[in-house]
Amino acid sequence: MRSFLTSAEEAVYGRFTGPPERAVLERFFFLDDADRDLVASKRGDHNRLGFSLQLVTVRHLGRFLEDPLDVPGVVVDYVASQIKVADPSCVKAYLERKPTRFEHQAEICEVYGYRSYPSAKDGLLAWVGDQAWATGDGPKALFYSAVARLRAELVLLPGVTMLRDDVAGARKAAETRLYAALAGVATAEQAGDLEQILRVPEGQRRSQLDLWRRGPTNPTGRGLVKSLDRVAQIAGLHLGSVDVAGTGVPTRRLIELARMGFEAKAPKLAALTYHRQIATLLATVRWLEVTATDDALELFDVFMAGELIGRAGAARTRRS
Incomplete structure (x- = not known):
């Protein structure tokens, strides 16, 4: 499977990336009285320090290290000072008996409640x-x-x-479940209509979806008629009445799908899997139905304002 993480992100996962600062040490690597009592039950400074390092490691990183001693020197020194180990280098002997590290890990999990x-x-x-x-x-x-x-x-x-x-x-x-849920509320006829708006009609250079997404902007009588025709064409798909709420798909996801439908080119949308394509187009057309109506109303306001200003100017000219 192709990784969505970079090689650098994978390399630092669950590992120390450098020596922690003093504030981090004091916050995450402090051993309380109960910790120190448990540590004290171990025989030998090397075992006490090795156990302690595994404890603070799993607390800080969320996992045990393959090499329990692969920790920054400042961590070793800070932990050693808390459990009164005068020579931190003695921890090298911790790995001499291989089962010890795993026994300590199991004990830490049991005492502190860590699960697999x-x-x-x-x-x-x-x-x-x-x-x-x-x-x-x-x-x-x-x-x-x-x-x-x-x-x-x-x-x-x-x-x-x-x-x-x-x-x-x-x-x-x-994602597959979401697309299937949305595509499932469209009838076969509506799904066919949605697929059709991605096709470029013969003699045209753009798909119907591209034409709807642009919309007329000329505040003239002709522009207003085109704007109203656009509203009627989009509403003619009858997708505004589809029970999208019943799918449980959050509004946020519908908006994201509609935004993709607004921004992506028709060939990219046509290349989507069937359910994702229908879901995206359904969300897009439903949003288009709202925005196209708003666009028509705004164009009407501009048109009427221009007409009123024009008539008022003509009336002033006649009076003068």
Whole structure:
């Protein structure tokens, strides 16, 4: 799957990116009395310091490191000073017994309530899908929201590839469901009419959608007639009465789809998948029906103002 994260973003995921500043150390790497009591139960300075580093690491990063000692030196020194380890370099011995790090990780999870990603995956992805449906946020925004949610719920972060693909999949499913819901409220005849407005009529250079999107702007009698014809043509699709509210699609998403329909060229819209195309055109035409009416009223106001000014000028000329 193509990554929406840059290689640099993937490289720093769940890792220390440099030495934390003093304020960050004091906020996120402080060990309270309960922490220190638990640390004190470990034998040897190297085990006490290694355990402590794993504890502050999972709190700060949301995951354990493959190499528990791959932490900035200032973190090692700051943690060592709190648990009274005079020689922080002794922590090198922490890796001599391989099972120790994993035993400590399991203990930290049990004592502090950390859970594995598989145990929380279904709930997280349902939440991501709801966010995608409601907000239309892109995959990167949803990814970082998912990271924040996992950390807040004390769920250990999975590998970057796994979480990236899971978030992308949940978003795609939500988008597919949204497009299908909107396309489903249009009748087969209405869907056919929507597809038709993307085609360029014989002898014309632009599609019907392009003509509707531009609209007449000349404040003359002829321009006003064209503007009213535009309103009648759009209303003739009878899409304003379609029960869009019943789909549960948020207004924000409808506006986003309509904006895309206003801005994208007809060939790009024609290349969309069927449900996405119909959903986008449905939102666009419904918005066009409102804006076309507003445009006609505005043009009428300008036209009438010009007529009244013209008549008043003619009357003054006759009196003089």
